[in-house]
Amino acid sequence: MKVTGAASPFLLCQRLFPTKLAGLSVALLKATALELAILAGHLLLYPSGITQERRTAPSLPSPDAAAKLPTEEKPPVVLLHGFIDNRSVFLLLRRNLAQHGRQHIESLNYSPLTCDIRTAAELLGRHIEEICERTGHERVDIVGHSLGGLIARYYVQCLGGDTHVRTLVTLGTPHSGTRVAPVMNAHPIVRQMRPGSAVIEELTGPAPGCRTQFVSFWSDLDHLMDPLETACVEHPDLLAQNVRVSGVGHLALPVHPAVATGIRQALDLEQPGARTVARTAGLTVA
Numbered sequence: 001m002k003v004t005g006a007a008s009p010f011l012l013c014q015r016l017f018p019t020k021l022a023g024l025s026v027a028l029l030k031a032t033a034l035e036l037a038i039l040a041g042h043l044l045l046y047p048s049g050i051t052q053e054r055r056t057a058p059s060l061p062s063p064d065a066a067a068k069l070p071t072e073e074k075p076p077v078v079l080l081h082g083f084i085d086n087r088s089v090f091l092l093l094r095r096n097l098a099q100h101g102r103q104h105i106e107s108l109n110y111s112p113l114t115c116d117i118r119t120a121a122e123l124l125g126r127h128i129e130e131i132c133e134r135t136g137h138e139r140v141d142i143v144g145h146s147l148g149g150l151i152a153r154y155y156v157q158c159l160g161g162d163t164h165v166r167t168l169v170t171l172g173t174p175h176s177g178t179r180v181a182p183v184m185n186a187h188p189i190v191r192q193m194r195p196g197s198a199v200i201e202e203l204t205g206p207a208p209g210c211r212t213q214f215v216s217f218w219s220d221l222d223h224l225m226d227p228l229e230t231a232c233v234e235h236p237d238l239l240a241q242n243v244r245v246s247g248v249g250h251l252a253l254p255v256h257p258a259v260a261t262g263i264r265q266a267l268d269l270e271q272p273g274a275r276t277v278a279r280t281a282g283l284t285v286a
Contacts, residue, residue, distance in 0.1 A: 027247055031221040035249040042251070045088040075140050075166055076104040076131055077267070080124065082146030082172075083189065084112060089145060089254050096260040102267075104135055110151070115188040117147075117199050121155040128155075128164050139166040141267050145254045146224070149173030150193065153214070157238075158202055162212040169266050170216045171253040176200065176230040180223070195230075207237040214240040215266035217253060217283070224250045241266075246284045258283060 077097055079090040087107030094105050108127055110120045128140055142165055144152040149170030155161035156168055177195030184190040192199040218231030225231045233240040243266070248256050262283050 028221060031247060031249045031252070035223075035251050038251045038255055042089060045091060073137075074102055074267075075137050076106065076135050077102050078128060078131065078140050078142045079105065079107040080142060080144040080148030080152055081107070081109070082148050083193075085145070086112075090143075092257075093143070093254050093260050093263065096257065097264065100264055104137075106131060117151055117154055117189060117192050118158075120151045121159055121161075124151055124155050125159055125161055125164075128161070132164055139164055141165070141167045141169070143169045143171065143254075143263060143267075144173060145171045146173055146250065147189070147193065149216075150175070150199075153203060153233075154199065156212045157207050157210060162210045165212045167213045167215065167267055167269070169263055170214070170231070170233070171259070171263075172219060172222050172225060172231050172250045173216065174225060174230045175203065175216065175233050178224060178226050178230050180226040204235070207235065210238055212239070213269065214238055215269065216240065216242045217245050217259060217262065217266075218242060219245045219248055219250065219253060221246075221248060222250045222253075241269075244282045246282065 079087065079094060081087055081089050086109050090107050094107065097105055108124065110123060114120050128142075131140060132138060142152045144150070149168070150173050152161075152165070152168050153170065153173070153175065156165050174193050177197060177200045178193055179195060181190075185194070191197060194200070214233045216231060216233045218225065218228065220228060222228060222231060232242040243262060245253065245259060245262075248259070253259055
């Protein structure tokens with residue numbers, strides 16, 4: 001997967017710096033500008049996502065519409081936001097998925113007062129069981145941004161959630177723990193996202209027979225992942241693919257249209273027969 005953008009307008013940087021350094025500087029400038037723009041937009045949308053969305057049973061299609069539906073309906077998609085965030089972050093991704101055939105999409109909010117990943121994972125499990133019962137599907141797909149991906153992985157790997165989750169896509173999730181912003185250690189859930197925490201250690205444990213497919217998108221300009229590769233899934237028992245995203249930062253991962261295309265492709269992947277971790281996939285968005 002590769003999407004390229006227009007030529008950079010920062011010609012002065014290219015004259016002042018060596019080619020490699022200039023390229024990195026230009027990419028960093030563009031990514032930072034995009035992050036700031038996304039942050040401003042998200043602050044405006046944040047109030048609209050504070051409450052949980054209304055959940056209704058899927059309506060039955062008319063006979064004419066039913067004849068045009070695919071023979072196998074795609075599983076519901078559950079969207080799970082990151083730390084100090086809410087479902088409004090998925091406004092564009094949700095619209096993108098719906099326009100490309102996903103008929104049932106739900107965004108879940110967990111409380112901003114959540115202090116334990118394990119508790120949040122148990123709550124997620126109850127939500128997913130309710131979704132499966134309401135929609136008639138045995139399994140769902142999950143897209144988790146940042147902390148949301150870690151909560152979903154804990155549910156799948158440690159609470160038996162692989163029976164209900166077909167594919168888990170994570171976006172900028174600290175699978176091995178991140179060392180960024182040590183001043184935030186006062187918050188218990190931040191401490192759980194540190195390398196070597198009890199939660200991270202649990203996720204390194206054996207997971208024989210896990211049936212969920214993992215696809216992890218990680219960015220080479222993600223300022224919240226330290227080290228950057230912590231956003232990759234590295235586990236011998238898991239069906240996993242890691243996709244490197246070049247040209248965007250942490251906040252852009254659930255928003256950028258090129259990443260949305262990659263997410264759709266990941267959700268449509270057939271599960272491979274062998275449990276391997278692939279590092280070959282890449283996505284250039286700028």
